[in-house]
Amino acid sequence: MNKPLSLDPIFNDHMVIQRNKRFLVWGTGTDGDKVTVTCRGVSGFAVIHEGQWSVAFPAMGVGEACELIVETAESIIKLVDVVFGDVWLAGGQSNMEWSLSSSDQAEQAIAAADVPLLRFYAVPKLAYEQEGIQVTSMWKTCTPQTAGDISAVAYYYARALIDSEQVPIGIIGCNWGGTSASCWVAEEVLEADAELSIYTKEFTEQMEGFDWQEFEQVSRKYDEDVDHYNRKSEAGYKGEELGQYPWPPPLSPHSFMRPCGLYETMLRKVFAFAIKGVIYYQGEADVDRSDLYSKLLEVLILDWRRQWDDPELPFLFVQLPIFDHNNPMGEQWPLLREAQQQTANRVPFTAMAVILECGEPEDIHPLDKKPVGERLALLALDKVYGRAVKSSGPVYREIRIEDGHAVLHFDHAETGLLIREGNRLVGFEAAGESGEFLPVEAEIHGNTVRVRSDKVRIPRFVRYGWSNVTYANLMSAEGLPAAPFRTI
16 A cells, blocks of 8 residues: 655654754655655665654764755655754643743743744644544744744743854653653553552552543533633632632543553654753642652653663753642642652752742742743753853751751852842751751851751751742852752
């Protein structure tokens, strides 16, 4: 059966190919046809087998925009304005998905978004594969006409890299709001782990006796609730009058929230495409399983590296900021932040951007994404590009008890410590042997913090920024916030 010659949907005009790495070009066609692919005067060949073909190319450096030509004896496809640079995958959930058009100062940002070196591609959102249905996307060059669609975090990240490196930056958006990290991990990886297999086991149990007719009724009611909420929001209702956004949506065997689903329907489609690294902003959907999150994030990172055949693939991620979670003094979010810190400490070639002060207590989607993208970019410039920049605020290292005071020592504090706002440190608590934490006075002494309290005579344990909502204000001399921590 004859099939028309085609390229995989990720290959189209204006695309960015990863520089200095060998790369593949692939697609479909008629069995037995010989495919020739030419790029920058280099040609490769393949014979189509079982409808599939791929051609490997040697690494190429940055250069002028070029054409990529694919041809058989009967057909030819010509892509134009193809550039070589660095390609970063932007993964996660809604705060990575959040578009520039919906972010803070969107109008000004979009008007200034004439950035020809920035190109972006969104992996089509597909919850479930259906035969005969293919959703496609296109690479776009960043202009004021197109920039509104790009992830705001990825936009500010890419702009900072371009300002420093002056090379094309390609962003592949592969994210979906409301998704657990378990949605982006292979099923065999989760099921191979005694603890992490709870994600697939629980979903299987939830689907027992599933009825599509019943689901359709529940789903219609859910859609009505969402419409009602949106109408109230548009009318200006806020707080208790507005109520909570209806969440989560009802589950089905085709749900985008099912474990391992988006790994198959979205992420797997880009594994063969060479990339420089990953930026990742996720965790909100996993706060109720913070005890498993550090391991879950680690296996996600290691599996992605395995799929991209790069054990040192940079993975830069965002620690969650503050959020009320209907319990401002609770510890659901501190525990998840701690799990993220543990992953950053344990897994090589990772780094974590601390954005503790960038959140909004009552909005899980803070609108100001600029500092998030720029702090990720500092990590990349430091850890990946080898630039002489400070990329981390203070990170707790150890506690020493001296003369009845707790003295806290930090990494990344060589140039000293500062107070971000106000004239005194806030966010520190201490406990004696009883383990009851109370707010305490804290003072900066050079690159250490001394903690004392009349209520805690001999402090043994200290924690900082340890609540869902905290206004903790310790930062480095470079203006980067300290990561929250506890010493027990």
